[in-house]
Structures are given as C-alpha cells and as structure tokens.
Amino acid sequence: MAAEEGKVYVGNVDVAARRARDILLGKLKLEDAVDWATSFSLWPVHLTTSCCSTEFAATFGPRFDGEQFGSLPWVSPRQTNLIVIEGTVTRKMACAVRITWEQMPSPKFAIAMGACALDGGLFYNSYNVVRPWEVIPIDIYIPGCPPRPESVARAIVELQRKIRRKHLAGEWVRTGWRPDREPVKPKEDVCSWWRG
Amino acid sequence: MAADKLSTARQRAEEALKSIGVSYSVEEGANFVEFIVDVARLKDAALALKNAGFGTVVSVTATDYPKKNTIKVVYHVTSMIDDEVKGAIIGVGVYLPRIDKPSMPSLTGVWLSAEFMEREVFEFFGVEFEGHPDLKPLLLIPPLAEKRPLRKDFVVREENIYEGVPFSNVG
Numbered sequence: 001m002a003a004e005e006g007k008v009y010v011g012n013v014d015v016a017a018r019r020a021r022d023i024l025l026g027k028l029k030l031e032d033a034v035d036w037a038t039s040f041s042l043w044p045v046h047l048t049t050s051c052c053s054t055e056f057a058a059t060f061g062p063r064f065d066g067e068q069f070g071s072l073p074w075v076s077p078r079q080t081n082l083i084v085i086e087g088t089v090t091r092k093m094a095c096a097v098r099i100t101w102e103q104m105p106s107p108k109f110a111i112a113m114g115a116c117a118l119d120g121g122l123f124y125n126s127y128n129v130v131r132p133w134e135v136i137p138i139d140i141y142i143p144g145c146p147p148r149p150e151s152v153a154r155a156i157v158e159l160q161r162k163i164r165r166k167h168l169a170g171e172w173v174r175t176g177w178r179p180d181r182e183p184v185k186p187k188e189d190v191c192s193w194w195r196g
Numbered sequence: 197m198a199a200d201k202l203s204t205a206r207q208r209a210e211e212a213l214k215s216i217g218v219s220y221s222v223e224e225g226a227n228f229v230e231f232i233v234d235v236a237r238l239k240d241a242a243l244a245l246k247n248a249g250f251g252t253v254v255s256v257t258a259t260d261y262p263k264k265n266t267i268k269v270v271y272h273v274t275s276m277i278d279d280e281v282k283g284a285i286i287g288v289g290v291y292l293p294r295i296d297k298p299s300m301p302s303l304t305g306v307w308l309s310a311e312f313m314e315r316e317v318f319e320f321f322g323v324e325f326e327g328h329p330d331l332k333p334l335l336l337i338p339p340l341a342e343k344r345p346l347r348k349d350f351v352v353r354e355e356n357i358y359e360g361v362p363f364s365n366v367g
C-alpha cells in the first residue's frame with residue numbers, strides 16, 4: 001500500500017499510549033519506577049581525590065566491568081548523580097568536593113572509599129586531612145586500604161538495594177527532600193580561603 | 197659502583213667550588229655528601245655546580261633545629277646525562293637563622309625544576325626565597341600555610357576517635 005502524501009504513519013498511537021499508561025501508572029507506582037531507573041543509572045563523577053582512584057578505575061575496566069551495574073564514570077558533575085570519594089580528602093580538596101557535590105542534580109548519592117575516607121586512615125590526626133562525612137552526606141562506606149575493585153562493585157550494588165528498599169530517589173523526586181536524613185552542611189565554610 | 201660515582205661526583209663538586217673560591221664545609225653520611233656554603237655565595241656555588249654537570253634538582257628540603265636555633269635548607273642535585281656521575285646525589289645547602297621569615301636567594305634562575313619545591317619549603321617552613329617568580333602556597337590552604345606545619349613547634353591536638361577535631365582547630 002502506497003503511503004498517502006502529507007501523512008506520517010507511526011502505528012496505533014492510542015493503543016501504545018494506553019499500554020504505557022497501564023504499565024507506568026496503573027500497575028507500577030511512579031516512585032518505584034524512579035527508584036528502579038535511578039538505581040540502574042548511578043553515574044559517578046570523575047573526581048579523583050587520592051590514590052584509591054586506581055582501584056576505582058579498575059572497577060570500570062574490562063575485568064570487573066562496573067558498567068554491568070548500569071554505572072558509568074562521567075566527566076561533568078551536571079550529568080551525574082553519584083560521587084565516589086576516593087581516599088584522603090585534604091583541606092584544599094574539600095572545597096572542590098563540596099563544589100562538585102552542589103553542582104550535581106538531585107537525587108544524588110555518595111560513596112566513601114578507603115580507610116582515609118572513614119576516619120583518616122594512614123593520615124589520622126593530621127593537620128591537613130578532612131573526613132568526607134563532614135563535607136557531604138555519605139551513603140555507603142567501603143573499608144580497606146585500598147579496597148579491592150570487587151568491594152567497589154559491591155558498594156554500588158548495595159547502594160542500588162538501598163535506593164529501592166528505602167525509596168530514596170522516588171521520595172526525593174516527589175517531595176524534593178531526602179526521606180531518611182537531613183542534608184549535611186559543613187560546620188564551617190570549606191571554601192573560605194578560596195573566596196578570600 | 198655507586199660509591200665510585202659518589203666519590204667522582206664529590207671530587208668534581210669540590211673542584212668546582214674551589215675554582216670560584218667559595219668556602220664550604222662538608223657533611224657526609226652513608227650515601228650522601230652535602231656542601232654547606234654561605235648564604236651570600238649560594239647562587240655562585242649553584243652556578244658552579246651546574247656548570248660542572250649537575251643539571252637536575254631532585255629535591256629541595258629543609259630541616260628545623262629548634263635547639264640550635266637554625267633552619268637548614270638543602271638542594272639535592274644530580275646529573276641525568278653524564279655517565280661518570282649518573283645517580284650520585286650531591287647536596288648544596290645553607291643554614292638560616294630560625295626567625296619568623298628567614299630569607300635566602302631563590303635558585304629557580306639556576307635550576308628551573310626547583311620552583312615548585314621552593315614553594316613547598318616556603319609553605320611548610322616559612323622560608324622566603326628572594327627572586328622566586330611565583331611564591332605562594334602549593335599544597336596547603338593559605339591560612340594553614342601561615343602556621344608553618346612542619347616546624348617543630350607546630351602542635352596538632354590529639355584527636356578524639358569518637359568526635360574528631362573541628363575543621364579549623366589546628367595549630
């Protein structure tokens with residue numbers, strides 16, 4: 001059958017729309033859909049604070065293949081929703097971490113990686129080290145010095161489970177607020193030295 | 197092998213320093229030799245060493261001696277291309293008075309690779325390098341660099357493992 005001039009053939013739009021509505025709104029709650037979609041698109045931003053980043057890179061290499069969890073490191077904080085603190089955060093780097101975190105769109109999540117990100121680790125009681133949980137809210141901690149790539153992959157899977165179990169992303173989108181905790185604000189302006 | 201190269205390098209450095217008439221004292225250890233010169237003649241000594249073949253700075257470091265009331269700044273230099281002294285490291289250094297802002301000439305004009313290391317010595321010890329092109333803190337934030345963290349009288353309060361130290365409570 002020849003196509004009539006001036007018309008575009010796209011199939012039966014009414015039927016397709018009805019089916020999509022049933023799937024998205026009738027059988028599945030929209031929050032659950034958001035949780036599901038967010039948990040399989042956790043894109044970490046490329047912010048290398050310290051030496052754990054080599055293990056982080058290995059996680060997304062061919063052997064461990066972090067991309068199978070729907071996670072892909074991306075360059076710009078504006079298009080990402082996960083930040084992985086890789087090791088020590090110095091006082092100078094704390095400013096960069098906070099700026100990157102504030103640029104990322106909600107819902108967003110954070111993973112702290114390595115002993116230094118927990119309590120200082122090797123640089124415990126140092127004059128130049130900041131604990132990342134004073135700067136941004138952390139969801140998952142990975143112990144180890146450095147953690148194996150399997151641990152990083154496990155942390156991503158645990159974060160996916162946490163998002164879907166507690167409906168973090170869906171609630172965040174619906175209410176504009178994170179359901180399980182208050183937002184972390186640094187006690188002191190971490191960029192005061194930079195603004196002058 | 198390494199000892200031969202070190203003795204060759206030492207001989208060469210001594211000849212270079214004697215040829216321009218710089219008086220020096222030698223401090224040596226297991227695998228290193230350091231020539232301590234006067235602050236006023238440091239630049240001449242550095243130029244003589246560079247002309248003698250020591251073309252690369254591998255480290256610029258300082259040591260704080262509160263009991264002797266001095267700060268020692270040492271440039272460790274080596275040669276990357278001369279096979280006779282390759283790998284042997286020679287130090288040329290000065291003793292400075294331990295005051296708030298001790299000052300010495302910058303050797304960035306002689307060895308370009310000393311620039312960032314001099315900035316590091318500046319922020320950690322407060323030594324001011326005259327003639328440095330860009331003397332500002334490199335690794336530390338400026339308010340912390342003013343406290344001279346690697347001097348011996350800098351104190352970090354011991355951390356409570358349950359609470360931690362507040363963000364700004366250092367020094």
